[in-house]
Amino acid sequence: MVGKIHVLDELTVEPGRLDEVRRLMTEGYMAGAKARGMTLEQTWLTPPIELFDQPNTLVYLWSVPDAAAWWAMRGAAGRDPSVAGFWAEVDACCVERQRRFLIDDQIGEVEE
Amino acid sequence: MSRTLALVTLAEGADPSRVAELESAAVLGKHLPGTVGGGHFTWDGIDDPIPPGFEDVADVDLVELELIDGSLADPDFTGEIKRTLLLRVEPDAPADSVAAFERDLMAMPDHIPAIVNWAFSRVVGPPGTRWTHSWEQEYYTLDGLKVDYMMSPHHWGLIDGWFDPEIPRQIVDLELAHVYHATARSVLAAALG
Numbered sequence: 001m002v003g004k005i006h007v008l009d010e011l012t013v014e015p016g017r018l019d020e021v022r023r024l025m026t027e028g029y030m031a032g033a034k035a036r037g038m039t040l041e042q043t044w045l046t047p048p049i050e051l052f053d054q055p056n057t058l059v060y061l062w063s064v065p066d067a068a069a070w071w072a073m074r075g076a077a078g079r080d081p082s083v084a085g086f087w088a089e090v091d092a093c094c095v096e097r098q099r100r101f102l103i104d105d106q107i108g109e110v111e112e
Numbered sequence: 113m114s115r116t117l118a119l120v121t122l123a124e125g126a127d128p129s130r131v132a133e134l135e136s137a138a139v140l141g142k143h144l145p146g147t148v149g150g151g152h153f154t155w156d157g158i159d160d161p162i163p164p165g166f167e168d169v170a171d172v173d174l175v176e177l178e179l180i181d182g183s184l185a186d187p188d189f190t191g192e193i194k195r196t197l198l199l200r201v202e203p204d205a206p207a208d209s210v211a212a213f214e215r216d217l218m219a220m221p222d223h224i225p226a227i228v229n230w231a232f233s234r235v236v237g238p239p240g241t242r243w244t245h246s247w248e249q250e251y252y253t254l255d256g257l258k259v260d261y262m263m264s265p266h267h268w269g270l271i272d273g274w275f276d277p278e279i280p281r282q283i284v285d286l287e288l289a290h291v292y293h294a295t296a297r298s299v300l301a302a303a304l305g
Contacts, residue, residue, distance in 0.1 A: 002265055067263045074268070077278050078286055084277035091280065099279050101269045 002103055005070050007038065007062040012055045012096040018045075021058060021093050028086050036076040037069050038062040055095050070101075114236060115303055117196065117246065118162060118174040119289055121151025126169035134170060137163050141194060141293030146258070150289030154196055156299040173289075175235045177246050181218055182231035182304045189229055189250055189298035195257050197247040198235070198289040199275075205283035213274045213283060217247060220271060226251055226260030229300040243289075250300055257292060 013021050030040065044059040064070050077083045091097055120140060122131060135142065139160045140153040151171065155162050162172060175198065201210055214232070221227040229250040235243040251257045261267060273279045277286060 002263075005269075067265075067268060070268050071262065074272065074276060077276075087278060087280075097280055099273075099276075101265075103265065103269075 002067050003065075004104070005064050005067065006041070006102040007064065007073075008100045008102055009060040009062070010096075010098050010100075011058045011060070011090065011094050013058060013094050015052050015054060015056075017093045018050055018056055018058065021090060024086070024090055024093070025058075025060065028089070032080070032083065032086075033062065036073045037064055038073055039064070114176050114178045116157040116174055116176050118155040118157070118172050119150040119196075119198070119291060120153040120155060120162070120166070121171040121173070123169055123171065130166070130169045133163070134166055139163075141295055143291050143293050144254070147291045148289070149287060150196070150198065150291035154194070154291055154293055156194065156303075158299060158302040173241075174238065175241055175243055175246065176237035177231075177233035178236045179303070180214065180232045180234060182229070182233075182300065183221060184229050184298075184301055184304045186228050186250075187298065187301045187305065189252075189301065191252070191296045192294050193251040193254050193257055193292055194295045194299050195249050195251065195261075195292035196289070197291075198243045199245050199247070200242055200285040200287070201244045202283050202285060209281065209283050214245075216271055216274065220261075220264075220266060221249075223266035224261055224264045226253075226256035228252060228256075229298055229304070231300050231303055242287075248300060248303075250295075250298055254292075 011021060033040070039062060040060065041063050042061040046057050046059065050056055064073050122134070134140065134153070139162065140155050143150065143152055143154065151173070166172065201213065218232050221230050227249045231248045233246045235241055235246060249257070249261070251261070273281055275284045276282055
């Protein structure tokens, strides 16, 4: 049985538009994501300083408790046309975006 | 070779005696709770045709299917669940994405042993139909569909990306017909045999 599922959003943002995307995420996505059962675990920036002549990537790590919660999240987003509209707005600021799903993995013992 | 399948939706205010006749028609599988977007019955296109005259009391969404691939692991299947998903790939979807989507979907039975028999088909008619693909499976139990299939990481972690409006590679329209009904025989044995 799969337990906690992580949702990893990677937004590769056009140069000069990081603040715009940050603002979109904060004002246009966070509350809805929380209402759909998503918990924001961490955000990252890479490379770790804003580049003004190359893209930077914003990384958002979310979680949901299990597969049933995943489907609840997915169903709620599917029923709300504003969610797809939101991502279209974000995509207009990005050169690439992807969402992946992750589960815990066992790291095997490394023999010396 | 093609075959036909239809989703039947009762009209509001339909003549109750005609509806009762429809509900007793053995050729129709009555959808179980949890069905989404596909009306009240599935006619699986085997044996008798839909009894004539039901256009008066129901909308009959008939599709013509051309098999892409399928598997009949148990030709003697005696139940209990037949599931059909009708979907529409967006007309502007890149051809390589459509091919990858079709490959991914047909790999599901390799990862989800609860899928007993299956058929994946292109919808080739009638002209004007909104559907492009049909994805049918048979399961020994309802849990095979609702638990093994729906909760498989292969499903939600990989396949659903083709359907998810939050994921850039989505190519399938959000409006689906996800329907299932009890059956005591293999519909797909007739289709694939």
